[in-house]
Every structure is written in C-alpha cells, then in structure tokens.
Amino acid sequence: MMKILMLGFEYLPVKVGGLAEAITSIAETLTKIGNEVWVFTPSHGHIEGEKIFETNIVIYGGKERIKVYERAQNGVRVFAFSSNLLNNKDVYGPGWEGMLGKAVQFGKASVGLLNYLIEKEGKPDILHFHDWHTVFAAALIKKYFQLPATFTIHRLNKSKIPAHYFHTAHLGELAPYPDIDPEYVGAYIADVVTTVSKSYLWEEWDFYRNFEGKATYVYNGIACDFWNEKLLENKDLPREERRRKILETLGLSDGIAFMFIGRFDKGQKGVDTLLKAVEDIAENNPTEFSKMRFLIIGKGDPELEKWAHALGSRYPENIKVITEMLKREFTRELYGSVDFVIVPSYFEPFGLVQMEAMCLGAIPIGSAVGGIKDTIISLDEDEEKATGLLVPPRDPNALAGAILKMSQLREKDPELLSKMRKNGKRRSKEDFTWENACKRYIKAYRNDIDKAVEFLR
Numbered sequence: 001m002m003k004i005l006m007l008g009f010e011y012l013p014v015k016v017g018g019l020a021e022a023i024t025s026i027a028e029t030l031t032k033i034g035n036e037v038w039v040f041t042p043s044h045g046h047i048e049g050e051k052i053f054e055t056n057i058v059i060y061g062g063k064e065r066i067k068v069y070e071r072a073q074n075g076v077r078v079f080a081f082s083s084n085l086l087n088n089k090d091v092y093g094p095g096w097e098g099m100l101g102k103a104v105q106f107g108k109a110s111v112g113l114l115n116y117l118i119e120k121e122g123k124p125d126i127l128h129f130h131d132w133h134t135v136f137a138a139a140l141i142k143k144y145f146q147l148p149a150t151f152t153i154h155r156l157n158k159s160k161i162p163a164h165y166f167h168t169a170h171l172g173e174l175a176p177y178p179d180i181d182p183e184y185v186g187a188y189i190a191d192v193v194t195t196v197s198k199s200y201l202w203e204e205w206d207f208y209r210n211f212e213g214k215a216t217y218v219y220n221g222i223a224c225d226f227w228n229e230k231l232l233e234n235k236d237l238p239r240e241e242r243r244r245k246i247l248e249t250l251g252l253s254d255g256i257a258f259m260f261i262g263r264f265d266k267g268q269k270g271v272d273t274l275l276k277a278v279e280d281i282a283e284n285n286p287t288e289f290s291k292m293r294f295l296i297i298g299k300g301d302p303e304l305e306k307w308a309h310a311l312g313s314r315y316p317e318n319i320k321v322i323t324e325m326l327k328r329e330f331t332r333e334l335y336g337s338v339d340f341v342i343v344p345s346y347f348e349p350f351g352l353v354q355m356e357a358m359c360l361g362a363i364p365i366g367s368a369v370g371g372i373k374d375t376i377i378s379l380d381e382d383e384e385k386a387t388g389l390l391v392p393p394r395d396p397n398a399l400a401g402a403i404l405k406m407s408q409l410r411e412k413d414p415e416l417l418s419k420m421r422k423n424g425k426r427r428s429k430e431d432f433t434w435e436n437a438c439k440r441y442i443k444a445y446r447n448d449i450d451k452a453v454e455f456l457r
C-alpha cells in the first residue's frame with residue numbers, strides 16, 4: 001500500500017481533453033488496487049465537498065486567501081483549491097498570465113495544505129505530477145518535503161515562461177535564465193519521467209535525451225466499461241442494421257461508413273489530411289466514392305470547419321459534417337455502428353479515439369505515429385492479429401489509398417474484417433487496461449522500472 005499525492009490541472013468532472021480522463025482513471029485505479037490517493041487540483045469553479053483548510057499565501061508582496069475543499073470521489077480524496085483566480089472556469093486561463101497566476105497560487109497553497117495534512121496524517125510516499133501546469137507545485141513540494149517524484153508528460157507543450165514567475169513562486173533557484181521551459185524544470189526535479197507511449201517517447205527524444213536515465217513510458221488504458229457494446233441502444237441488432245439506422249438518423253442512406261471525430265486544428269489532429277483524401281477519392285474514384293459515407297465530427301479552427309462544410313455541401317449524399325459537441329452516449333452509438341474510424345493525426349502521445357473505436361468494433365485507419373502506432377496492429381504487418389490499418393502521417397494519397405483498400409475489403413472479404421473487429425476488442429480490453437498502467441506506475445514510483453536507453457536502440 002502506498003500513499004500517493006497526485007497533482008493535476010484537470011480532474012473530472014472538470015475536463016478540457018483526454019488529460020482529465022487519464023488522471024482520473026489513474027487515481028481511481030490506483031485506489032482500486034489498494035493504494036491511498038490524494039489529488040490536489042485547482043477548483044476552476046467546481047466547488048464540492050467540505051472546506052477543510054484555509055491559508056494566506058504571500059504573492060507579489062500582497063496576500064491571497066486560499067480555501068481548500070475536500071471530496072471523496074470513487075475512493076479518491078480530491079482536494080480542490082479555490083481563490084478568486086483559481087475559481088475561474090477557464091481551466092487554462094483567464095489568458096496566459098491568468099493561467100500562470102493560477103499555477104503559482106496553486107503551487108504555494110499546495111505547500112500549505114501538505115504541511116497541514118502531514119501534521120495530521122503523515123507524509124505521502126510519492127508525488128506524481130502531470131503536465132507542466134503543476135510544475136510550480138511539484139517543485140515546491142520537492143523543495144520542502146523531498147518526496148520521490150514521478151512526472152508524467154501527456155503531451156509536450158514546449159512553451160517558455162518568464163523567470164519572474166519562478167521567483168514569485170519562491171523557486172528562484174530553478175530560474176537562472178530569462179525564459180524557462182517548465183517541462184525541463186519538471187523533468188529536472190523528478191526522479192522518473194514518463195510519457196504515455198513508447199513511440200512518442202522516441203519521437204520526442206530531443207527533449208527526453210536531456211533526462212536519459214530517468215525517462216520511460218507508461219501506456220494509458222481505456223475504460224472499456226463505458227466504451228462497451230453491451231451498453232448500445234441497439235445492441236441486439238446486427239451491426240449492419242445499426243449502421244443503416246444511424247446513417248438514416250443523420251440523413252444519409254446506407255453505405256460503407258467512415259468516421260472522423262476530433263478537434264479541428266492545424267497542428268495535430270490532421271483533419272486537413274482527411275479532407276484532401278476525401279476530395280481525392282470523390283474526384284478520381286467516383287464509383288467507389290458513391291458507396292462511401294463519411295461522418296466528419298468535431299470543431300475548432302474556423303477555416304477547417306468552413307472547408308469541411310463546403311465539402312459536405314458538395315457531396316451531401318456521401319458526407320455529413322457535424323461541428324458540435326456530441327454526447328458521449330451518442331458517440332458510443334456511432335462507434336458501435338460505423339465500419340471504420342479514421343485517425344489521421346500528425347502526432348499523438350497516446351490517443352483515445354483509436355482505442356474507443358476498437359472497444360466498439362469499429363476498425364481504425366490511423367497515422368503510424370505515437371500511441372496510434374503502438375496500439376493498432378496493422379493489417380499489412382500481421383494479418384492474423386490485425387486490428388486496423390496504419391498509414392504514414394500527413395499523406396493524403398496514402399490515406400485515400402487506405403480508405404479505398406478497406407472499402408474494397410468490406411465487399412470482398414467481410415470475414416477478415418470481422419476478425420479484425422474481434423482482434424481490436426481483445427486488444428483494447430486486455431492489452432491496454434488502466435490496471436496494467438497503474439502496475440507500471442507503481443514500478444515507476446519505486447524507480448524499479450526499465451528506462452529508455454539511446455545506445456541500446
């Protein structure tokens with residue numbers, strides 16, 4: 001049994017992206033397998049539970065009052081920090097300075113709360129902090145309490161912070177230059193540094209090489225209890241029938257269904273690669289295209305939204321674009337009905353979409369990067385165990401080729417596809433569980449874990 005102190009800027013129900021899901025699952029699973037977990041997180045306006053602690057922190061020569069509310073959430077003790085700024089609902093704001101102010105306040109107040117908890121209940125065995133926004137808190141906890149620390153990077157941000165924030169945070173010793181990269185600081189003060197897939201670790205070796213000897217990976221898991229076929233509304237209907245029905249609800253006739261779901265951005269998710277690939281198929285393979293249905297779901301960059309909508313209006317019988325947030329339950333119905341899910345990311349530390357797809361029997365076609373590459377077993381590598389198809393990133397031609405290939409297989413070899421669906425379900429349920437992840441985190445906490453070694457590659 002270990003007593004683990006976890007720091008995260010997001011914790012469910014406060015959620016911006018996959019980070020909240022990951023931290024919450026890690027904390028809850030660690031609890032389930034017999035550990036005690038305390039989570040420190042800014043309230044971001046979500047105040048729940050009992051006020052257990054109050055302190056002033058000195059900041060910019062003035063004083064700021066911080067209150068801490070404790071709640072029990074699925075066995076985890078969650079401590080939410082509140083002040084005028086920490087209560088702001090914009091998780092990564094308000095603005096760049098507001099966000100940094102939150103990070104500094106959260107850091108200083110963490111020391112106060114830990115002083116209080118240590119006095120009452122003793123010291124945690126381990127500090128586990130996630131992503132760079134918790135670096136002030138982690139560095140201060142390391143400075144005052146010397147806990148062994150694991151730093152998990154869910155996605156490198158590569159930003160720089162003016163040194164004065166570190167001085168304000170009482171961490172001047174970590175800021176010898178005018179601009180400081182907080183991810184370096186986190187990795188420097190930690191004993192073990194992890195990221196969420198092996199491929200992502202090596203793709204970002206330029207960063208991790210600076211911490212060789214500490215750096216390793218711990219794969220995420222996937223919550224198959226939610227992403228589960230048994231919970232589908234039409235679970236008793238054959239998959240084909242579910243597909244026909246859901247396409248109809250969306251105003252499309254039946255066809256071979258491909259889905260993209262994700263943020264429309266220009267830097268990561270690759271929706272532009274997909275739109276180009278679809279244009280290419282529509283122009284050059286009209287007969288094949290007429291059998292295909294594309295559901296393109298997500299929002300973000302206005303230019304990309306406009307492009308997707310324009311394509312949708314050009315081919316209204318084949319393409320449905322939805323630029324709004326869908327309920328998780330409806331997304332589950334979609335995964336459980338479509339034939340293929342396309343994940344064209346430029347990079348992906350782990351990636352949830354291909355996992356959710358595999359849980360629900362949709363076959364992923366994904367970029368051969370990061371966690372996508374590590375979780376999908378590609379048809380062209382191992383036909384027996386295949387769970388999907390990998391394609392090079394940023395390559396619309398290759399993606400168009402993969403879409404055509406899969407749609408032809410759908411007609412010619414439906415048995416192979418059913419085997420792939422089965423393989424995918426097994427892979428997501430057995431190989432990527434949160435329990436596996438947490439067993440490996442425990443090893444990281446004890447520094448009893450294999451490391452990435454450049455000269456052994």
Ligand code: NHF
Pocket residue numbers: 018019022154155196220348349350351352371
């Ligand atoms: O799944 C949770 C998530 C990852 O690939 C994802 C990402 C951010 O970019 O670990 O963190």
